[in-house]
Amino acid sequence: MIGIGGIGNANAADRRDARFGYALSAPALTMLFLVILFPVVSALYTSLHEYTLIAPNYDTFSGFENFMLALGDQEFRHSAWLTAKFVVGVVLLEFVIGFAVALMLNKVERFKPVYYAILLCPLLMNPVIVGLIWRMFLHPNLGIVNYLLSTVGFGPVNWLGDTKIAIWTIILVDIWHQVSFMIVLLLAGLASLPKEPYEAARVDGANSFQCFIHITLPMMRTVIVVTLLIRLIFAVKTYDLIYIMTRGGPGISTDLLSYFIYRTAFVSLNIGEASAMSIILLAAILALTVYLYRYMRAIR
Amino acid sequence: MFKKLLLGSVLALGFAGNASAETINILMEGVPDTEFVKQLVPEFTKETGIEVNLEVVNYAEMHTKLVPQLVAPKGSYSAIVVDFYWVGEFVKAGWMQPLDDRIKADNIDTSVYIPALMDLVGQVDGTTYMLPFYNYAMGLTYRTDLLADPQNQADFKAKYGMDLKVPATWDEYLKQVEFFTRDGMHGVVNQGLRPDPIAMEWSNYLFANGGEYHDANWNPTLNNEAGVKAVEQYKTMIDKYGPVGSASFSFDEAFNVMAQGKAYSYITYNFFRTAYDDPSKSAVVGKVEIMPVPGPTPEQGGSLNGAWGWAIPKSSPNPDAAWTFLKWVESKEIAKKRALAGGSPTRTDVFDDPDLNAKYAYYPALKQMLLTSHNFPVFTYTPQLVEVLGRELSLAVAGEKTASDALAAIEAEMAELARKDGKLK
Incomplete structure (x- = not known):
C-alpha cells in the first residue's frame, strides 16, 4: 500500500513537474510554431493554389498541379541535378580539406588563437561580400588572380565566362568561404577526444596511420556526421554566390536550385509554383537528414 | 558612421x-x-x-x-x-x-x-x-582618339578601302571592331552576364540588323536572318574581338575595361557617358564619345530604349x-x-x-x-522574357546551342507568355 501510494504521489509530482515544464517551454514553443511551422505550413498551402503576385489570392485551388509543373520542367530538373552534384562536390572537398587542416591544427601548440582568428575571418564575412571580392579578384583582365598566374607563365583563365570552369570557380570560392566551418567543428571534436586510447595504442606499437583509422575515425564518427549534415543543408541553400557571381550563367552551367526558385517567385511572380519547388527541396533535405540521423543512431 | x-x-x-x-x-x-x-x-x-x-x-x-x-x-x-x-x-x-x-x-x-x-x-x-522621369537608352561609346589617328586611318583605308570615321552603319562599325582588335587592344567589350546585361545589350544587335521582337500581332519575329546574324555577331564579338571573360561581365566590369583604355568600343547606357570624363574612374578622359548604335542604313538607328x-x-x-x-x-x-x-x-x-x-x-x-531608338516589348511578362533571353543567348554564346535553336526556344516561350497575357491571339 505504501509503495503504491508512494508511486501515486510520485506520479502527481511528476505531472506537476511536467505541467511546470510545459508552462516554461510554452513561450518558446509558440515562437517556434510562429516562425518555423507557420511559414512551412503556409508554403505548403500556397503550393496547392494558383497564387501569383499579380493576383495574390487563394481563390483557385490547383491540387498538385504546381508540383507536376515543377517536376515536368526541364530547367527545374537540370537545376536539381546540378545542385546535387554541387552539394556532393563542396561537402566532400571541404570535409577532406577541413579534416586535414583540423588534424594538423590539433597538433599545434603555439599561436593557436592566431590560426583560429585567421581561419575564422572568411566565415565571418557575408556571402554577398565574398562574391563581390572574388568577382573582382577573378576579373579576367583586371583581376589579381590572372595577373599572378601570368607572372608564372599561365595564360588568362576564363574563371566565370567558361561553361566548364564556372561551376568549379563557384566551388572553389565556396570552399574558401566555408571550409573554416568544417575545420572549427572537427577541431572541437578532436580536442575533446580522450588521450588514453592513443597512449595504449602506442604501447601496443601502433603507428600514426593505424591510430587515425582505428581510434580517431571511429570516435569522431558522430561529430563527422553532424558536421557533414549541417554543411550539406547549408550547401543546398547556396544562393548568394550564384546571384552575385554568375546569375546561373554562362548558359545554364551554374543555375543552382535556390536561385531558380528565387526567380520563379520574384521574376515570374509565381509564388505557388515556387512554393511547390521549395516543398520538394524541403522533402529531399528532410529525407537526407532523417537517413543520416538514423545512421548516426545506429552506429552509436 | x-x-x-x-x-x-x-x-x-x-x-x-x-x-x-x-x-x-x-x-x-x-x-x-x-x-x-x-x-x-x-x-x-x-x-x-x-x-x-x-x-x-x-x-x-x-x-x-x-x-x-x-x-x-x-x-x-x-x-x-x-x-x-x-x-x-x-x-x-x-x-x-x-x-x-x-x-x-x-x-x-x-x-x-x-x-x-x-x-x-x-x-x-x-x-x-506615368510621366517619363529619366532615360537609360543604350548608345555606342567609342574612342575618338583612335579614330582620329592618321596611322590608323591609313591602315584602315588600305585594309578595307574605306575611310576610318564615325560609323554610319552597323556593318561599318563591325569592320572597325575587327580592325582595332590588335596589339593587345580589343575592338569591343561586351556585357554577357545573364539575364538583363546580355538581353539588353543583344537587343541593340537585333535592332542594328533590322530585326524586331514581334510583329503588330505580337507574333515573335526573332528566328530569321536578322536574329541569327545578331546572335552570331554577338558570339563572334565575345569570342574573337572582346577580352577573355566578357561572357560573364556585368556592366561595371565591361565599363572598367573600356575606361582602362583596353577596348575601342562598348555599347552601354548613356548615363555612363559622364563617367568616362571622371579622372577617378577613367584613364581615357576626353577620348570617349557616345552616338546612337548604328543601324542597317545611316537613317535607321539600332539603339535600345530604356x-x-x-x-x-x-x-x-x-x-x-x-x-x-x-x-x-x-x-x-x-x-x-x-x-x-x-x-x-x-x-x-x-x-x-x-x-x-x-x-x-x-x-x-x-x-x-x-x-531613333527601339523599345523592348512591354507587357505583363517583360521580366520573364528577359530571363528567357538571358538563358538562351548565354547558351548560344557558350556554344551549347546554335543561334537558330536558341532563337526558336525564345520564340516559343515568348509566344506562350504573350498568349498568357492576351496580347497574342
Missing part, C-alpha cells in the same frame, strides 16, 4: 513626428538621377511646405519593397518610380492611378516628351499612367500632394536643373535648351539616339 546614421534616423523620425505639414514618401533607386532630384527637393519644400522623404534603395530591393505596398489598400508610398520592365505588370494588376484627368485640369503638355519615351513609361493603351517614369499608386495615402510634386519635378525649370547637374533628360525642350547644349556637346547625339 553607424552612430551618425542612427542619430540621423532618430532625428528624421523625430521631425516626421513633429511636422504638422504634409509629407510625401517616394521609393527610389540609388542612381545619379535620384541624387539630382534629392539636391533640389528643399526648393520644393520651401515653395509648397510639403516635406519629401526619398527612400533610396538598391535596384534589386525595389520590386520586393514596392509590391506589398501596392497590394495594400493604403500603402506607404505617395508616389513611385517605375522601371519600364514593370509597366505591363503594374498596369495589369491595376496598381497605378490614371493621370489623364489631372493632366487635363492642370494643362500639362505631354507632347514635350520624346514620343518613344512616352510610349515606354507614359501611356499604356491610350491612358497616361526609361523610368513617375507614377501615383492606387494605394497612395496622399495622391494630391504627390501630384503637386510630380508637376514640380517634371516642370521645364526643374527638369533643366536636373539635366544641368548631369541627369538624363526625357523632354525635347530640355534637349534643345541652349545652356545644356553649351555644357554637353553630345546632347544632339543623345537626342538623335532617343528619336
Whole structure:
C-alpha cells in the first residue's frame, strides 16, 4: 500500500513537474510554431493554389498541379541535378580539406588563437561580400588572380565566362568561404577526444596511420556526421554566390536550385509554383537528414 | 558612421513626428538621377511646405519593397518610380492611378516628351499612367582618339578601302571592331552576364540588323536572318574581338575595361557617358564619345530604349500632394536643373535648351539616339522574357546551342507568355 501510494504521489509530482515544464517551454514553443511551422505550413498551402503576385489570392485551388509543373520542367530538373552534384562536390572537398587542416591544427601548440582568428575571418564575412571580392579578384583582365598566374607563365583563365570552369570557380570560392566551418567543428571534436586510447595504442606499437583509422575515425564518427549534415543543408541553400557571381550563367552551367526558385517567385511572380519547388527541396533535405540521423543512431 | 546614421534616423523620425505639414514618401533607386532630384527637393519644400522623404534603395530591393505596398489598400508610398520592365505588370494588376484627368485640369503638355519615351513609361493603351522621369537608352561609346589617328586611318583605308570615321552603319562599325582588335587592344567589350546585361545589350544587335521582337500581332519575329546574324555577331564579338571573360561581365566590369583604355568600343547606357570624363574612374578622359548604335542604313538607328517614369499608386495615402510634386519635378525649370547637374533628360525642350547644349556637346547625339531608338516589348511578362533571353543567348554564346535553336526556344516561350497575357491571339 505504501509503495503504491508512494508511486501515486510520485506520479502527481511528476505531472506537476511536467505541467511546470510545459508552462516554461510554452513561450518558446509558440515562437517556434510562429516562425518555423507557420511559414512551412503556409508554403505548403500556397503550393496547392494558383497564387501569383499579380493576383495574390487563394481563390483557385490547383491540387498538385504546381508540383507536376515543377517536376515536368526541364530547367527545374537540370537545376536539381546540378545542385546535387554541387552539394556532393563542396561537402566532400571541404570535409577532406577541413579534416586535414583540423588534424594538423590539433597538433599545434603555439599561436593557436592566431590560426583560429585567421581561419575564422572568411566565415565571418557575408556571402554577398565574398562574391563581390572574388568577382573582382577573378576579373579576367583586371583581376589579381590572372595577373599572378601570368607572372608564372599561365595564360588568362576564363574563371566565370567558361561553361566548364564556372561551376568549379563557384566551388572553389565556396570552399574558401566555408571550409573554416568544417575545420572549427572537427577541431572541437578532436580536442575533446580522450588521450588514453592513443597512449595504449602506442604501447601496443601502433603507428600514426593505424591510430587515425582505428581510434580517431571511429570516435569522431558522430561529430563527422553532424558536421557533414549541417554543411550539406547549408550547401543546398547556396544562393548568394550564384546571384552575385554568375546569375546561373554562362548558359545554364551554374543555375543552382535556390536561385531558380528565387526567380520563379520574384521574376515570374509565381509564388505557388515556387512554393511547390521549395516543398520538394524541403522533402529531399528532410529525407537526407532523417537517413543520416538514423545512421548516426545506429552506429552509436 | 553607424552612430551618425542612427542619430540621423532618430532625428528624421523625430521631425516626421513633429511636422504638422504634409509629407510625401517616394521609393527610389540609388542612381545619379535620384541624387539630382534629392539636391533640389528643399526648393520644393520651401515653395509648397510639403516635406519629401526619398527612400533610396538598391535596384534589386525595389520590386520586393514596392509590391506589398501596392497590394495594400493604403500603402506607404505617395508616389513611385517605375522601371519600364514593370509597366505591363503594374498596369495589369491595376496598381497605378490614371493621370489623364489631372493632366487635363492642370494643362500639362505631354507632347514635350520624346514620343518613344512616352510610349515606354507614359501611356499604356491610350491612358497616361506615368510621366517619363529619366532615360537609360543604350548608345555606342567609342574612342575618338583612335579614330582620329592618321596611322590608323591609313591602315584602315588600305585594309578595307574605306575611310576610318564615325560609323554610319552597323556593318561599318563591325569592320572597325575587327580592325582595332590588335596589339593587345580589343575592338569591343561586351556585357554577357545573364539575364538583363546580355538581353539588353543583344537587343541593340537585333535592332542594328533590322530585326524586331514581334510583329503588330505580337507574333515573335526573332528566328530569321536578322536574329541569327545578331546572335552570331554577338558570339563572334565575345569570342574573337572582346577580352577573355566578357561572357560573364556585368556592366561595371565591361565599363572598367573600356575606361582602362583596353577596348575601342562598348555599347552601354548613356548615363555612363559622364563617367568616362571622371579622372577617378577613367584613364581615357576626353577620348570617349557616345552616338546612337548604328543601324542597317545611316537613317535607321539600332539603339535600345530604356526609361523610368513617375507614377501615383492606387494605394497612395496622399495622391494630391504627390501630384503637386510630380508637376514640380517634371516642370521645364526643374527638369533643366536636373539635366544641368548631369541627369538624363526625357523632354525635347530640355534637349534643345541652349545652356545644356553649351555644357554637353553630345546632347544632339543623345537626342538623335532617343528619336531613333527601339523599345523592348512591354507587357505583363517583360521580366520573364528577359530571363528567357538571358538563358538562351548565354547558351548560344557558350556554344551549347546554335543561334537558330536558341532563337526558336525564345520564340516559343515568348509566344506562350504573350498568349498568357492576351496580347497574342
